[in-house]
Amino acid sequence: MADILLRNVRVGDARQDILIARGRIRKMGAAGACAAWELSGDIEMMDCSGKAAIPGFINMHTHSPMALMRGIGEDMHFHEWLAKIWKVEEHLDHDFVYWATKVACLEMIRTGTTTFNDQYWFFDSSVQAAREMGLRIATGYDVMDKGSRGEAERQKEQCIAKTEAFLHAGDPGHILELAFHAVYSVSEEMICWTAGLARKYDIPLHIHLSETRKEVEDCQAAHGGLTPVEYLDRLGVLSPRVFAAHTLWVSPHDIELLAEHGVHCIHNINSNTKLASGYRFLYNEMRDAGINLCLGTDGCASSNNLDMLEAMKNAAIFQKAWRDDPSALPLQELMDMATVNGARALRIDAGRIEEGAVADLSLVDTDNTFFLSPGPFLANLVYSAHSDCIDSVICDGRFLMKHREVAGEREILAEARKVLAKIA
Ligand SMILES: [Zn+2]
Numbered sequence: 001m002a003d004i005l006l007r008n009v010r011v012g013d014a015r016q017d018i019l020i021a022r023g024r025i026r027k028m029g030a031a032g033a034c035a036a037w038e039l040s041g042d043i044e045m046m047d048c049s050g051k052a053a054i055p056g057f058i059n060m061h062t063h064s065p066m067a068l069m070r071g072i073g074e075d076m077h078f079h080e081w082l083a084k085i086w087k088v089e090e091h092l093d094h095d096f097v098y099w100a101t102k103v104a105c106l107e108m109i110r111t112g113t114t115t116f117n118d119q120y121w122f123f124d125s126s127v128q129a130a131r132e133m134g135l136r137i138a139t140g141y142d143v144m145d146k147g148s149r150g151e152a153e154r155q156k157e158q159c160i161a162k163t164e165a166f167l168h169a170g171d172p173g174h175i176l177e178l179a180f181h182a183v184y185s186v187s188e189e190m191i192c193w194t195a196g197l198a199r200k201y202d203i204p205l206h207i208h209l210s211e212t213r214k215e216v217e218d219c220q221a222a223h224g225g226l227t228p229v230e231y232l233d234r235l236g237v238l239s240p241r242v243f244a245a246h247t248l249w250v251s252p253h254d255i256e257l258l259a260e261h262g263v264h265c266i267h268n269i270n271s272n273t274k275l276a277s278g279y280r281f282l283y284n285e286m287r288d289a290g291i292n293l294c295l296g297t298d299g300c301a302s303s304n305n306l307d308m309l310e311a312m313k314n315a316a317i318f319q320k321a322w323r324d325d326p327s328a329l330p331l332q333e334l335m336d337m338a339t340v341n342g343a344r345a346l347r348i349d350a351g352r353i354e355e356g357a358v359a360d361l362s363l364v365d366t367d368n369t370f371f372l373s374p375g376p377f378l379a380n381l382v383y384s385a386h387s388d389c390i391d392s393v394i395c396d397g398r399f400l401m402k403h404r405e406v407a408g409e410r411e412i413l414a415e416a417r418k419v420l421a422k423i424a
Pocket of ligand 1: 061208298
């Protein structure tokens with residue numbers, strides 16, 4: 001793998017030279033400094049005048065194979081929508097998941113995402129697809145027994161076999177985790193069993209939590225008034241290992257529990273608003289309680305794309321609007337949600353452009369109308385530009401996209417059209 005030298009690239013307010021080697025940012029200096037660096041071996045040089053470098057986005061909650069399930073449940077309430085999704089998912093197989101994940105990866109690369117936290121069936125096929133595309137993926141076996149004893153036993157056996165196989169494989173580009181879908185779709189026994197396994201292997205546990213008002217009310221009715229957060233606390237599930245998607249309908253006591261146990265919470269504004277699950281994500285309250293807050297797109301069956309810039313803009317705009325406060329969710333905190341906070345949850349040294357960090361970054365084309373104004377760069381990026389300003393993407397020190405070209409794009413689209421017949 002060739003080293004990469006980015007010359008004269010904007011980082012924050014300065015223009016810099018950046019040397020990338022063996023997957024990390026090895027050297028940075030003021031533009032022109034590289035003339036004095038001792039460089040040897042194979043070096044790929046890029047003149048980055050007119051470009052800015054930003055950390056690769058970390059999409060902390062998605063279901064990548066849903067990239068081929070867009071539009072199958074439009075204008076529906078959450079539970080009606082979910083029932084329809086489950087019906088379609090009965091027809092899926094490895095081949096579908098593999099090509100659908102490739103489509104998702106293509107879209108994530110084109111919109112500047114370098115790492116994604118996924119939850120889906122046939123996850124081994126998603127791992128294969130993501131690794132072939134060069135993206136870093138966090139995923140693992142997803143438990144959902146819907147209260148069926150037979151299904152629970154079958155899933156236990158499969159889950160252990162697959163988890164142990166991946167533990168032994170030890171690919172650093174695949175962050176192995178476990179998942180259970182939600183408190184309403186998984187039996188108490190399987191919730192405890194999955195959490196126990198995540199504890200035993202010391203790997204993350206990726207769940208949906210307090211996504212809709214109905215989920216909270218049903219949980220309270222079934223479990224003596226306990227909210228989903230309180231219920232999981234009673235079962236001993238909450239810990240810094242837990243990645244909780246949504247946490248939209250949480251009480252002050254829920255926030256205390258999430259903070260106390262170090263749970264990482266993931267906001268998915270596009271999915272929540274489109275399914276009318278809600279929009280009053282308690283960003284300030286959870287941040288002030290010390291919770292690590294991340295951003296996700298959720299799957300394309302709800303959101304309907306994987307564009308983190310769009311998610312950032314909407315997350316900020318909704319906070320400002322419902323709080324009647326234009327200073328809510330300021331730009332740097334928004335950027336941190338989409339980058340370094342996800343890295344913290346996943347325990348990877350990414351999400352920042354500094355010497356020594358993992359070389360996951362995007363080069364933004366600033367030679368266009370959106371970046372002409374002298375306003376803050378992040379404001380131009382988030383509120384003015386669209387993700388087609390992402391010119392090139394580097395993950396783990398390798399170019400995944402160069403000047404908007406991604407290798408294999410045509411084949412992926414052609415194969416994806418074929419597997420779509422399986423859910424037609
Ligand atoms: Zn989800």
